[in-house]
Every structure is written in structure tokens, then in C-alpha cells.
Amino acid sequence: MSNFAALRLIFVSWVFQKGLTALIKTQHIVLAAVGEDSSLSCQLMQPKDVLQVTWQKSLPEGMKDVACYSKHFGPGVNDGFQGKVDLEAAGLQNCSIVIRNLTEQDEGCYHCLFNTYPEGALTGTTCLQIYELHEPILHVGESNSAEEALVSCSATGRPAPTVTLTVPHYNSTSVTNTNGTVTVTATARLPDESTQVGCAARVLSAPQKEVFVMIPEVKQSPAGDLTSIIVVSVILACVCVCVAAVIVFLRRRRHQNGVSHGDAEKTKTPQKTTKDPHEIQTPLMKNENELRQRTSSVKKEKKNFTTSCLKVKKTLF
DSSP, X not given: OOHHHHHHHHHHHHHHHHHHHTTEEEOSEXXXXXXXXXXXXXXXSSOOOEEEEEEEEEETTEEEEEEEEETTTEEEEXXXXXXXXXXXXXXXXXXXXXXXXXXXXXXXXXXXXXXXXXXXXXXXEEEEEXXXXXXXXXXXXXXXXXXXXXXXXXXXXXSOXXXXXXXXXXXXXEEEOTTSOEEEEEEEEEESSOEEEEEEEEOTTSOOEEEEEEEOOOOOOOHHHHHHHHHHHHHHXXXXXXXXXXXXXXXXXXXXXXXXXXXXXXXXXXXXXOXXXXXXXXXXXXXXXXXXXXXXXXXXXXXXXXXXXXXXXXXXX
């Protein structure tokens, strides 16, 4: 066979295969986010005698059967995909699968094969592309200039997201993380005035995520006012310390004066002398004592007089 004949045969086979493939309606690319569920569908556009529909996944080591629907045995999911893949619409003319809780490992191309008689297998291909995109974070801070505000917006995703700010001019930087995601940060300097700033993050053709913030006008204090505030604060602190010291000193002084006054009062208080009970006499007792003394004196004089009389009498006789 000549080269021309061989090329003609290859061309006819390609056209025939393209014609058969055109009989299947499917999505060529399906974009889905990590953690979501994704549905892949295949529909045969012309009625054919289909014996079985088979779903396969392309792997580095070759094609691997995922699920199938047979005219005689019904639906079934192969080992390794059970709990991950479900047959959503199982039929010989229309067959769809659902992949649950998407991860990076689920990314790839999936093929639906309509095994017909007598044409053979009619194949449709859908490539599943997984992306990851987290909510953007918009931050407003102070810049080195007192007349500007610094605005930054960061978004992390896989592949690298596109981050845009609703301002005329901004700069973007990117950092690749250890888990394969990329963090992109857009920064801009804005005049110190009240305005609204928005940030949008997008990965591939997936829906973008947006966030907005209102930047209030910031009144910057002059350097002189700031210095005055610092000086006043220091003075107030010193005054508070001095007042506290004076209060402590006065309390200690008052306490010491109280102790000294108590000792002086004890010194000035006269000691009570203990008198002999015999020296303590009431007026009545005093009169009685004087009467007793007088009586005793009279008796003593009488006795002396009697004694004298006796002596005279003895002398006479």
C-alpha cells in the first residue's frame, strides 16, 4: 500500500470517528471547586442499540473503569470509586455520574463509552478541572505618609488567583505555599479621605469572590500636638506619683503623732496614791475619834487627880 493510500485510510477513519463522536453531547471541560460535588453527563443524540455504557478515567498508567450501566446487569460502581462516585442518571441513551467532595486527586479526564451494535464504541470525553479559592482578605492600615492610607487585599487559591482592587494603581506580589496553593496580595496607597474600596479574587473562569470596605477619613495629629500630648501625660504621671507620696507621708506622720500623744498622756496622768485605810475618815468617824480622844483625856486627868489625892492623904496620915 502506498503512502497516499495509507494517509487516505487514516483520514477516513478520523472523519468516521469524529462523526461518531459528534453523536454524543457532553461538556468538554467542567470546572469545580475543592469540596464541592460535580456532575459529568453524556447523552447519545441518535437512538442506537446500546448494550452498555461505561465511564472510565485517564490515569498515568492507563484507563481505569469507574462505573457502568448494563442492559442486562443494571448500574454498578467499580472498586476504588465506591462512596466517591454515584450513577446519577443511569440509562443506555443518557448516563451521568456524580463525583462527591472533590479533591485534587479527582482532577482529570473522564470518558463515557456507548457500546453499540454494530457500530461499536461511541466515546465522549469530559475533563474535570479542580480549583481552590478562599475568601479574599481586605486590610486598611496607615502608611509612612500622614496623607495616605495603605490598602492591601490577599487571596489564596490553586492555581494562582487573580486579585484586583477598585483603585487606579496597585502592585501585586505572590507567594507559593507548602500545600501547593498560591497567595496573591495587591497593595495600593490611597489619599487620606473617605472612600470605598473593593477587592475581587478569581481563579480561571470560576465565579469571582468580592469584598468591600469603607475607608473613613483619618485625622492625623500634627507632630507638635503629639509632643504636647506626651509631655502632658508625663507631667500628669509625675503629679500622681507626688500626690501618692505625700499621702503616704502624711499617713505615717499622723500615725507617729498619735503614738507620741498617747505616751505623753500616760506621763501626765497622776498616779493614784494608795492611802492607809485608817487615814481615810468620813466626817462622822472624825467626830467619833475626837470624842474618844476627849474622853480619854478626861479619864486620864481624873486618874491623875485621884492619884494625887491619894498621895496627899498618905502624907497626912
